[in-house]
Amino acid sequence: MFTADGQEYLDFAAGIAVNSLGHCHPHLVEALTEQARKVWHVSNLFEIPDQTRLGERLVAATFADHVFFCNSGAEALECAIKTARRYHYASGSPERYRIVTFEGAFHGRTMATIAAGGQPKYLEGFGPKLEGFDQVPFGDLKAVRQAVGPETAAILVEPVQGEGGLRPADPAFLRALREICDENGILLVLDEVQSGVGRTGKLFAYEWAGIEPDVMAIAKGIGGGFPLGACLATEEAAKGMQPGTHGTTFGGNPLAMAVGNAVLDVVLEPGFLQHVADIGLRLRQGLARLVDTHPDLLEDVRGTGLMLGLKARIPNKDLIAALRDQHFLAVAAGDNVVRLLPPLTIGQAEVDEALQKIDQACEAVRAAPAAQGAA
Ligand SMILES: *Cc1c(COP(=O)(O)O)cnc(C)c1O
16 A cells, blocks of 8 residues: 555555455446446336346355345345344244344444444443344354243344454354254354455355354455445345345446446456465464564464454554554554554565564564563
8 A cells, every 4th residue: 555645554454354365456447337328227127237237146155045235234234133033023923023142242333333342441331232232252152042932033142253352252152052042043143354355365254163154244345345245144144135125225236347347247256265375374473473472562463364353462553553653554453463464465575574574663662661661
């Protein structure tokens, strides 16, 4: 990335995992500009061929039978939550509307998604919290079993908590959640807004656990920088959602669909996901070496694929500021973690440069009087 006056930055924030193919990827630029010369928006009251195509491609590549396009992660989650409640309504059990969620979760900033996320800092001052979410500790199966009751509709979980501090769910935990859902006739809803579309080295993170959800929300990376989200569901889970039950004005318009299809063109190229897994591992190994070199500043490496984090021993904001001084962009996450979410297209050169800049930032922090005072 370059500033207006030409300074160069290495961007490992990538718009918070949005710029999955980096900035100005030629294929995305071409798809967007070509579409811009044709038609930008028509209502989805009309059939949009590229929307059908992107929907069919997502269906072919995942567990899903149906896709609803929207404009953001929170909207995709709203649709997922409505789908879960409506499923039980359509099944004759309207009393099943509650959803089990997890501590440290982040699902967006709408009224339903702040209630689902349950974080006091996002709920404060916005009136009564939307009813119907039961939060339990992340990874605690016993607590999940206790929370599931006759009013439960679904379990909602991020396979890798992003904002919560780069915490991957144990694959065995996800498999157990799948079993609990099957035993109780409730839906497994995944939030892959951050972990999806190649970020972990599989198209979707659930693949690592060998399970399939009933409903899944995606956004961020699928748009490559264009606001685009989607809610995916199986035929059965979507049975309560008929045309008109839910809707959107902007969602799935031709501009968004041109970009979404172009992102998939690249991510589904043979070898691309393997590249993400390989380069993610190399970045992770380099970060682990930096933790060894700077044990006073860095505690450990978190995450998977190119969804990585450094748990800091100094305030993460201070480390992020020091990184920015080195012209390196990263984002904060919960649990005092510095999040690294580079474009999936990075190579060894960017990994080497990133490691060097993080090393230099650590040296600079140690040399600064403030850090000595804190120590
Ligand atoms: C970013 C994010 C959201 C919310 O997406 P928005 O596009 O900001 O509404 C939801 N869930 C997860 C896991 C996210 O990372």
